[in-house]
Amino acid sequence: MRLRRSVVASAVGVLIVALGAACSDPPPPGATDLVDPGTPAPKPSPTPSLPAGPLSGQPLTQPGVEARQALAVPIRVSESGTATGLDAADLVYQEFAESGSLHLSAVYQSRDAAKIGPVAEIRPVDIRSVGVLRPWLGYDGGPTGFVSQLKAADLSGVTPAQRSSAFPGGNTSTTALRATAPKGGAAPAPLFDYATTGTALATRDVAPASKLTVSASGHRTQTWTYDQAKQQWSGRVGKTSVTAASVVVLTMEYRTLNVRKPSPRSLPSANVYGKGAALVVSGPSSAKAQWSKPGQKLVCNVTDLAGFQVRPQPGTTWIVYAPTTARVAVT
Structure with a gap:
């Protein structure tokens, strides 16, 4: 029995020596070289998720954007005119102005636009629509009374008369406006509870x-x-094609404003304070709704007929102020 154990031990020793020699000798022709993989490379950490833009509901592409101040620009578009930069806006408010033209209030927070315009004068509808957002405005002056209303609303901005370089050719950009804005501007609060997957x-x-x-x-x-x-x-709008994730039509009274300075004229103005009927289209759906906005510093709530907040799809929201005499239809 002892002899058999010795033979086995000798055989194992020979095998170990042979293996050691095999490791030190070059591999025979046709053999495959095995390379030590070493320490596995660390798995990349998942990309940190960024928050959604407060006024668009869409995921942001750069960190810190959610904290920046909104910008607002009034834009005048005639039936034969063109406008730029509207598809980059988070919100666009539309008022039916005089002579078949439209007065728009475009708001930018989550995205930038290299060209916005043509920049128009400030009007009461701008102040009443965007005041709750506390934006920095870029506007082309305006009647004395309207400018006084802007100051009384504790809103600030810049005009071509103050910084002509920010308004080349009667247009502006988000970069130019942010360069003129004082530091410390607060980010706006969300206006809508945006839909998620499967939300009606x-x-x-x-x-x-x-x-x-x-x-x-x-x-x-x-x-x-x-x-x-x-x-x-x-x-x-005019000759410009525009897109939006949602269109919100708010029906309201219009009144006529008589302007004296700097030149006498009359113009229509939407009364955005109060309440009324609404119609919302978003995604492939529409819903009857109602709106309510008690004052400048309060959000315009848009609720369905059961009293719950409507939930539009994330993206640009176009808000149309329709006169009570307008015909609104959806198919």
């Missing part, structure tokens, strides 16, 4: 939608159509 636009009165029309006296009918492939609503 409203709790009731939701219907399929592919076309929205708004017909106001003295203006061309404005038509919005839903592009299923792009999941966007497309429309036109």
Whole structure:
């Protein structure tokens, strides 16, 4: 028995020596070299998720953007005119102005635009629409009374008369406006509770939608159509094609304002304080709703007919102030 154990031990020793020699000798032709993989490379840490823009509901692409102040720019568009920079806005407020033109209040916070314009004068609708957002404004002056209202509302901004370099050719940009803004501006609070996957636009009165029309006296009918492939609503202002994730139509009274300085004239003005009927299209859906805005420093709440907040899709929201005499239809 002892002899057998010795033979086995000798055989194991020979095998170990042979293996050691094999490791030190070059491999025979046709053999495969095995390389020590070493320490495995560390797995990359997951990309930190960024918050959504407060006025768009869309995930941001750069850190810190959620904390920056909003910018607001009034834009005047005639029936034959063009506008730039609107698709980069988080919010666009639309007022039916005189002579078939539109007065727009474009708000930028989550995205930038290299060219915005044509920049228009300040009007009461701008102050009342964007005041709750506490933005820095870029505007082309305005009647004495309107400028006084702007100051009384504790809102600030810059004009071409103050900084002509920020308004080349009657236009501006988010970069130029931010360069003129004082430090310390606060970020705006969200205006809407944006939809997530599977969230309905409203709790009731939701219907399929592919076309929205708004017909106001003295203006061309404005038509919005839903592009299923792009999941966007497309429309036109003047000669400019625009898109939005959602279009919110708020029906309200208009009144006539008589301006004296610097030149006498009359112009229509939407009364954005109060409450009234609303219609919202977002994604492939529409919903009847109602709106309420008690004052400048309060948010305009848009709720469905059951009293719950509507939930538009993330992206640009276009808010149309429709006169009570306008015809609003959705199919």
